[in-house]
Amino acid sequence: MTAERVSAAFRELYGTAPEGVWAAPGRVNLIGEHTDYNDGFVLPLALPQTARAAVARRADGLLRLHSSDVPGGPVELSLDRLGGRPDRGWAGYPAGVVWALREAGHPVTGADVHIESTVPTGAGLSSSAALEIATALALSDLFGLGLSRLELARLGQRAENTFVGVPCGIMDQTASACCTRGHVLHLDTRELTSRQVPFDLAAAGMRLLVIDTRVRHALADGAYAARRASCEEGARALGVPALRDVDSAELRSALGRLADGTVRRRVRHVVTENQRVAETVARLEAGAIRAIGPLLNEGHASCRDDFEVSCPELDLAVGAAGRAGALGARMTGAGFGGSAVALVEEEDAGRVAEAVAEAFATAGHREPRVFSAVPSAGARRLL
Ligand code: GLA
Numbered sequence: 001m002t003a004e005r006v007s008a009a010f011r012e013l014y015g016t017a018p019e020g021v022w023a024a025p026g027r028v029n030l031i032g033e034h035t036d037y038n039d040g041f042v043l044p045l046a047l048p049q050t051a052r053a054a055v056a057r058r059a060d061g062l063l064r065l066h067s068s069d070v071p072g073g074p075v076e077l078s079l080d081r082l083g084g085r086p087d088r089g090w091a092g093y094p095a096g097v098v099w100a101l102r103e104a105g106h107p108v109t110g111a112d113v114h115i116e117s118t119v120p121t122g123a124g125l126s127s128s129a130a131l132e133i134a135t136a137l138a139l140s141d142l143f144g145l146g147l148s149r150l151e152l153a154r155l156g157q158r159a160e161n162t163f164v165g166v167p168c169g170i171m172d173q174t175a176s177a178c179c180t181r182g183h184v185l186h187l188d189t190r191e192l193t194s195r196q197v198p199f200d201l202a203a204a205g206m207r208l209l210v211i212d213t214r215v216r217h218a219l220a221d222g223a224y225a226a227r228r229a230s231c232e233e234g235a236r237a238l239g240v241p242a243l244r245d246v247d248s249a250e251l252r253s254a255l256g257r258l259a260d261g262t263v264r265r266r267v268r269h270v271v272t273e274n275q276r277v278a279e280t281v282a283r284l285e286a287g288a289i290r291a292i293g294p295l296l297n298e299g300h301a302s303c304r305d306d307f308e309v310s311c312p313e314l315d316l317a318v319g320a321a322g323r324a325g326a327l328g329a330r331m332t333g334a335g336f337g338g339s340a341v342a343l344v345e346e347e348d349a350g351r352v353a354e355a356v357a358e359a360f361a362t363a364g365h366r367e368p369r370v371f372s373a374v375p376s377a378g379a380r381r382l383l
Pocket of ligand 1: 333
């Protein structure tokens, strides 16, 4: 889907040309799961799949939102009455961004928006962050707000937390706003400082497969919020601002001070996962891409056993990929369904994908969708 096509669809819909077309990608997280709301570390990469937004300003306080994925005409909202939390489906994400911009005092006076997205929805690949960041970048450019990439990410998170009502961390929005081609983004979610770490799979003769189990998770449901609450309880019990502050050298003694078994396991996941992120970065920076495989496997086991956010389909995908020769594999994103990633030698990619599909067929699951994640650019203006 080209920017010109998105622009033409806008013209057909609204009867005038858009002022521009912007794109923002979905993401997969290489490692660092459920660490972002613990002030910890994450390592996502942007996908080539993007949400593309054709946008024109309005001056009359009206917001019109349209998506090619949804039948019917544009959703019309009045900027004066954006508050509250009615379920607006996909439109809640761009509308939430406009709400957050205005809440922050930015003079956004209305807009016509048409969006086309190639980011699979409900697959744990941050299709909603892509919508938010494409909209935020477009409005920042058009209204001359000059927002930094990190400010765009914060606005997107605010829209999602407060307007849509999903208590997510800041990883997905930052990945969509800040990632660069050929890199993973090493983000410190407390300081909001980041570093681009080279992840040139093609040059190394490798691929990162994304395995979409097509089991749909609902982030807004209680499981994610419950994990957050357990982590906060753990931090409180240990007397630290966040689990990021638990030193891995003192993990054993910290765990000994936690009475609740569930909280203990949640804490162990977060602390060891932060360590795995650091170790993954060290290996990547040493040029040892293959050596991160075992860390991915350990990360999955920790998500499955200690954080309990995997599901049978994800475990099957990870197990089958490993047996077929993947160097490492793990669930990615919030879990409870969604996608896994598997690091494979280029020549093994087909075999691994087939083995996973076969395992799913044997188990009576829906056929998974498998594609290669090419580390791609973050949000940008296309036209
Ligand atoms: C979702 C959230 C992120 C992060 C991941 C888990 O993708 O949006 O903020 O918490 O889950 O790592």
